[in-house]
Amino acid sequence: MAFAFNDDSEKQFQWLLKRYPEKRAVLLPAFRLAEEQQGFVDNPSMDYIATRLELAPAYVYGVFTFYSHYRRPGDGKYVVQVCATLPCGLMGAQQVADCFKEELKLGMGETSSDKKFTLRKVECLGSCTTAPVVQVNDDFFELLTPQKIKEIVAALRDDKVPPHLSNGPSLEGGRCSYKPMVEAFPDGK
Amino acid sequence: MLIKDYKPVLFDGAYVRGEWALDKYLAKGGYESAKKILALPRDATTRNVPSIIDEVKKSSLRGRGGAGFPTGMKWSFVDYKSKKNRYLAVNFDESEPGTCKDRVVGTYNPHMIIEGCLIAMHTVGIENAYIYIRGEFVEVFDHLTKACAEAYKAGYLGKNVLGSGFDFHVQPHRGAGAYICGEETGLLSSLEGDRGYPKVKPPFPAVEGAWRSPTVVNNASTIASLPHLIRVGADAYSMIGAKPGPDGKPAKNNSPGSQVYCLSGHVKKPGNYEHPMCLTMRELVFDLGGGMKDDIPLKAIIPGGSSMPLMRYDGKSYVASNGKELTDSLDMEMSFDELKKANSLLGSAAVIVMNERVCMVSALYNLVRFYHHESCGQCTPCREGSGWLEKIISKIYHGKGKPDDFERLYSVATQMSGTTICLLADSVAMPVGATITKFKEEFQHICKTGKSMVVEKFGEKAIRL
Numbered sequence: 001m002a003f004a005f006n007d008d009s010e011k012q013f014q015w016l017l018k019r020y021p022e023k024r025a026v027l028l029p030a031f032r033l034a035e036e037q038q039g040f041v042d043n044p045s046m047d048y049i050a051t052r053l054e055l056a057p058a059y060v061y062g063v064f065t066f067y068s069h070y071r072r073p074g075d076g077k078y079v080v081q082v083c084a085t086l087p088c089g090l091m092g093a094q095q096v097a098d099c100f101k102e103e104l105k106l107g108m109g110e111t112s113s114d115k116k117f118t119l120r121k122v123e124c125l126g127s128c129t130t131a132p133v134v135q136v137n138d139d140f141f142e143l144l145t146p147q148k149i150k151e152i153v154a155a156l157r158d159d160k161v162p163p164h165l166s167n168g169p170s171l172e173g174g175r176c177s178y179k180p181m182v183e184a185f186p187d188g189k
Numbered sequence: 190m191l192i193k194d195y196k197p198v199l200f201d202g203a204y205v206r207g208e209w210a211l212d213k214y215l216a217k218g219g220y221e222s223a224k225k226i227l228a229l230p231r232d233a234t235t236r237n238v239p240s241i242i243d244e245v246k247k248s249s250l251r252g253r254g255g256a257g258f259p260t261g262m263k264w265s266f267v268d269y270k271s272k273k274n275r276y277l278a279v280n281f282d283e284s285e286p287g288t289c290k291d292r293v294v295g296t297y298n299p300h301m302i303i304e305g306c307l308i309a310m311h312t313v314g315i316e317n318a319y320i321y322i323r324g325e326f327v328e329v330f331d332h333l334t335k336a337c338a339e340a341y342k343a344g345y346l347g348k349n350v351l352g353s354g355f356d357f358h359v360q361p362h363r364g365a366g367a368y369i370c371g372e373e374t375g376l377l378s379s380l381e382g383d384r385g386y387p388k389v390k391p392p393f394p395a396v397e398g399a400w401r402s403p404t405v406v407n408n409a410s411t412i413a414s415l416p417h418l419i420r421v422g423a424d425a426y427s428m429i430g431a432k433p434g435p436d437g438k439p440a441k442n443n444s445p446g447s448q449v450y451c452l453s454g455h456v457k458k459p460g461n462y463e464h465p466m467c468l469t470m471r472e473l474v475f476d477l478g479g480g481m482k483d484d485i486p487l488k489a490i491i492p493g494g495s496s497m498p499l500m501r502y503d504g505k506s507y508v509a510s511n512g513k514e515l516t517d518s519l520d521m522e523m524s525f526d527e528l529k530k531a532n533s534l535l536g537s538a539a540v541i542v543m544n545e546r547v548c549m550v551s552a553l554y555n556l557v558r559f560y561h562h563e564s565c566g567q568c569t570p571c572r573e574g575s576g577w578l579e580k581i582i583s584k585i586y587h588g589k590g591k592p593d594d595f596e597r598l599y600s601v602a603t604q605m606s607g608t609t610i611c612l613l614a615d616s617v618a619m620p621v622g623a624t625i626t627k628f629k630e631e632f633q634h635i636c637k638t639g640k641s642m643v644v645e646k647f648g649e650k651a652i653r654l
Contacts (some may be wrong), residue, residue: 022382028382068365086286087286090541123563128539129289168206176330183338185347
């Protein structure tokens with residue numbers, strides 16, 4: 001399956017190339033563009049990015065796998081990331097993890113057979129004063145309780161906007177985009 | 190000295206949704222400091238504004254990233270003789286467990302960061318700034334890109350900004366979940382499109398940083414402090430949080446300005462508290478934080494993010510910098526210099542509070558697992574050492590430790606520190622060293638008997654992570 005940037009991504013990609021003194025610096029933003037476009041970054045998209053940035057594919061794979069935050073093929077529609085580091089741990093991350101395991105009927109690191117949910121244990125999410133915390137895709141849920149978890153999972157199952165969002169409303173795919181800047185400063189250089 | 194009516198600067202408008210846009214920021218007097226600075230001419234040969242570097246030096250502003258390095262000093266180290274372009278990299282890769290201050294500033298006050306960038310860029314003579322934002326902070330990235338777009342439209346960024354004749358560009362750049370990219374050279378590697386591998390220093394980034402050009406790397410909160418510093422002036426800024434000196438008059442503060450304390454763990458009101466760096470640990474935990482959660486006694490505090498040495502609360506006396514003997518380590522001031530004297534560090538001011546039911550073996554296991562996971566793998570002592578430590582502590586945690594494992598932990602930790610390119614190895618070694626020496630009996634007990642001392646004491650109520 002060949003991958004190529006669509007018009008939207010291409011426009012941002014061209015703009016990004018002008019924003020950095022070297023082509024290679026666009027590598028991490030380019031992964032994000034591919035992630036935005038197709039929901040994950042896979043080998044064909046990495047090969048495509050390697051060609052576009054004139055980098056060796058092996059180098060691109062190496063850099064990609066160094067980072068843990070990109071979505072990879074096979075991840076569920078909702079990736080539930082349970083923070084397990086000390087401040088969350090003190091406030092009951094284990095109970096939160098158990099609660100999600102039970103609600104989703106999944107073990108840690110597993111994806112449901114309908115590809116809807118992936119449950120994952122992650123390290124510090126940077127929201128320690130409101131522990132325990134999970135991040136579902138881009139959205140933060142803070143100060144979790146078993147009741148809140150039940151409500152969040154129920155809403156996600158029906159693909160509704162979940163309650164108890166800690167950030168502004170989820171902007172389906174619109175948040176990781178450079179579009180506002182491309183429009184405000186089309187020149188780029 | 191709790192300043193009850195201290196008006197927050199970095200947190201001005203924090204936690205109020207929809208208040209971050211340009212019109213709201215301008216109504217609060219935004220971009221006035223930048224206008225003031227941009228009106229000043231640059232030196233023809235060095236392309237910088239020496240008077241403002243001196244002003245920042247005079248203010249004694251210290252970096253909020255963790256090391257507390259004087260910002261003005263950092264700016265003066267830039268290789269001004271070099272003919273290359275200079276860059277500004279704003280460190281927004283806030284990943285230290287316990288720390289979540291920049292996230293709030295970026296979400297609710299993105300224009301303050303952009304204005305800070307303008308001030309730093311004009312002063313040092315920079316055209317391009319990159320804000321390296323942690324990948325998880327999608328909302329921060331969203332607000333910062335939109336704020337940059339607003340600034341471009343309004344002429345605060347772009348070509349010939351405010352008629353100064355200079356171009357200024359700010360580019361938000363998203364990371365992707367690597368703790369090590371918060372280290373300045375690791376951040377620059379990542380910005381260049383590589384793995385976040387830290388580089389050997391020297392050359393320091395100020396001489397050879399991003400794209401082998403002189404680069405200033407500042408924490409996001411440091412940058413956000415600049416508009417206020419310029420507004421009030423260096424003299425007034427250096428007196429924020431000043432305490433009476435020997436002659437009764439307020440003495441200059443070594444850690445001036447406000448710091449955002451991220452209070453987490455077992456307190457009644459965890460949260461981010463912005464306050465001048467003159468408050469004591471007691472004021473932070475018991476006044477601002479409302480005291481211990483469920484009134485369970487305090488056991489230990491990590492004062493500056495998880496890589497800083499932990500402090501055991503034992504009520505022993507301690508001598509403050511002014512020679513005053515305090516009966517209790519809780520009366521210690523939460524500033525850069527004072528905590529150093531207590532063999533700990535303020536770091537990023539992320540205060541993690543633990544009550545007496547926490548099993549310290551499990552707490553340390555949790556932290557070491559984090560650092561092993563986040564080691565970039567470049568240097569052997571860190572890559573292998575953090576793995577060994579995790580294995581040994583895991584063994585101890587599961588009750589399979591041997592009596593000499595305690596010594597082994599100590600030996601591995603001491604051999605790690607100072608032997609690697611960046612400070613990550615020390616960030617593991619410091620909490621390991623501090624925790625096992627300060628809670629020696631807990632570790633020795635579990636090594637000997639295979640049972641957690643805390644579990645024996647508190648049964649089901651014990652907190653084992």
